[in-house]
Amino acid sequence: MQEMTGAEMVVQALRDNGVKHIFGYPGGAVLPIYDELFQQEDIEHILVRHEQGAGHAAEGYARSTGNVGVMLVTSGPGATNAVTPLQDALMDSIPLVCITGQVPTTLIGSDAFQECDTVGITRPCTKHNWLVRDVNELAAILHEAFHVARTGRPGPVVVDIPKDIQFSTGTYTPPQTAPRTSYHPRVHGDAEAIKAAIELMKTAKRPVIYSGGGVVNAGTEASLLLRELVNLTGFPITSTLMGLGAYPASGENWLGMLGMHGTYEANMVMHDCDVMLCIGARFDDRITGRIDAFSPNSKKIHIDVDPSSINKNVRVDIPIIGDAGTVLEDMVRLWRATAKADKDGLKPWWDQINRWRSRNSLAYKHSDDVIMPQYAIQRLYELTKDRKTYITTEVGQHQMWAAQHFGFEEPNRWMTSGGLGTMGYGLPAALGVQIAHPDALVIDVAGDASVQMTIQEMSSAVQYNAAIKIFILNNQYMGMVRQWQQLLHGNRLSHSYTEAMPDFVKLAEAYGCHGIRCDKPSELDAAIKEMIETPGPVIFDCRVANLANCFPMIPSGKAHNEMLLPDEATDEAVANAIDEKGRMLV
Incomplete structure (x- = not known):
């Protein structure tokens, strides 16, 4: 233990918790911390252009590394600007430590300059938050903040530090000697419940594995165990949006993503299955569609580290509370000891799945005259x-x-x-990913409307030579808003068309980076290669078909077997998808 100021404690706690980079924006209430950052070289501070950008950059950093992302902002508007990334991280289970400055303790409650009730404002959008009132408690609180953020279901936390606490001198407590936190999430699943799950899986004739972001959060080993379980059982597997990559897209058992814009085969399997194994997902509305029609004839097993997710939206038959990786390890071991894949028994199910696959639900009409957005993504992937x-x-x-x-x-x-579905997330998130992986290729697939919400972070990318590539599918619309207006609101395009678009190439040049524009399919590959091979940041203005719609689509309030497919999305089909009140809620 040693004596130091509160500001010194912040930097030392970051160092002791393995932090190499933080994202932030200075202000009066955090100047003592910034002064300490200036006098050390262990931690690199990345200066963003808006506090929201700091939060999303920290999210991208955390998601791509598995480590805790850290952001540092000042009091008042600095803290309120952090609310969006905090809520985003809460909903997507991203470990984030947000350190905020606060007015001196003697001024709290006096409506002082740049004062706000940070703890009150952020209570609903964090796992936990603290207002530090004693410098001798600061180190222990910071260590606990990292522990809470990274364990159990990961999420964001806030540590609000008044300016006088940053100046005060106290005793620094290292992590290994700090008081133990009371937060002890359950990691190991109940052995009897796991055994019951395996027994149920053995009887399945129409099984499916439904994986989510919890598998990714549980670490690389959890993804390897998931792949092993799929190979052992022979079960088909689908995933939520957040769970993509835990099982390889090239895997023969892969059904594609499920949900509102998932594949036909994934959604039909979810509807018709008799046993569903849900791992690290939360049965949210984009996945379930109409709850009373969701997978109506299946027995459901749900593995989740967060007890509050169990039976929250969908009643399940076998709940297992525990870390996805730990439970998967137990399941793989038990399956190896007691069961084997029943290929003959599952053949009728796979035959049906292959008939659904043959619908080719992601098909679209190619054009030699205009770049279709689906084609742009396919070429980006191939290259x-x-x-x-x-x-x-x-x-x-x-x-x-x-x-x-x-x-x-x-x-x-x-x-x-x-x-949360946060427009403006991708560009600063790409910045965070690139800082974490400086030698990797980091691409933000963007929309022309979304990207403008945090476009100023290109300045940070240029400053730190973060070679992010902003690949804009530019259709001149708020595309998803326009699609819903077309399908459900009589094609009354209320404020979804942008008539004063910037010249993205000139904008790139204004920021000091490289700009590319392409509007011909025949020139797309060469333009993508130019983007990839350009050493610094790039903004790519990919002009795509203006009115392309995203299908398949499950209309809100409809079941999985009531999807609209590209070749069925007629006016009549859309009319039939509207509910009895003549509307379809987003």
């Missing part, structure tokens, strides 16, 4: 699949096309905003 590639996205049609047409073979290579 980057042999590289160490990380993909981030904004939110909208381009996000779904990337999920559908870019094949992910490994976990932690796909960073997207799933639960």
Whole structure:
């Protein structure tokens, strides 16, 4: 133990918790911490251009590495600007430590300059938060913050530090001697429940494995165990948006993503299965569709480290609370000891699955005159699949096309905003990924509307020579909004068309990076190669078909077997998909 100021404790705690990079923006209430950062070289601070960008960059850093992401912001608007990435991280289970400055303790509650109730504001959007009132408690709180963020179901935490606490002197407590936290999530699943799950799986004639982001969060070993379980059982497997990459897209048992814009075969399997093994997913509305029609004839096994996720949305038959990797290890061991794959018994099920696959639900009409967005993603995948590639996205049609047409073979290579659906996520997330993996190819698949919400972070990319590639599917619309307006609101395109678009090539040049524009399918490959081979940051303006729609699609409030497929998306089919009140809720 040693005496130091609160600001020194912050930097030492970051160092002791293995932090190499933090993302932040200075302000009056955190200047003592910034002064300490200036006087050391162990931790690199990445200066963003907006606090929201700091949070999303920390999310991308965390998701791509499996480590805790760290952001540092000032009081008042600095803290309130962090709310969006905190909620985003909470919904997508991303480990994040947000350190905020606060006005001196003597001024709290006085409406002082740049004061806000940070703890009150962030309580609903964090796993836990702290207001530090004693410098001698600061180190222990910081260590606990990292523990809470990374264990159990990962998530964001906030440590709010008044300015006088940063100046005060106290005793620093190293992590190994700090008081033990009371937060002890359950890691090992109940042995009897796991045994019952295996027994149920043995009887399955129409099984499916439904995996989610929890498998990715559990580490690389969990993904390997998932693949082993699929090989041992012979079961088909599908995944949520957040779970892509845990099982390889090239795997023969892969059904593709399920849910609102999932494949026909994945959704039909989920509807008709008799045994469902859900691992690290939470049965959210984008997956289930109509709850009372969701997988109506199946027995459900649910593995999740978060007890509150069990039976929250869907009642299950065998709940197993525990870490996905630990439970999968037990399941693999028990299956090896007591069971074997029943290929003959599962053959009728696979025959049916292959009939569903033959519908080719991701098909689209190719054009030699205009770049189809699906084609753009396919070519991007083919030209980057042999590289160490990380993909981030904004939110909208381009996000779904990337999920559908870019094949992910490994976990932690796909960073997207799933639960909150945050426009503007992808560019700063790409910055965070690139800082974590400086030699990798990092591409933000963006929309022309979403990317403008945090476009200023290109300045940070240039400053730190982070060679991110911003691949914009530019259709001149807020594409997903326009699609819903076309299908459900009489094609009344209320404010979904952008009439004053920037020249993205000139914008790239203004930021000091490289700009590319392409609008011809015949020139697309060469343009993508130019983007890849350019050493610094790039903005790629890929002009795609303006009115392409994203299919398949399960209309909200409909069951999995009521999908709209590309060749069925007629006006009549859409009319039949609308509910009895004449509307379909987003």
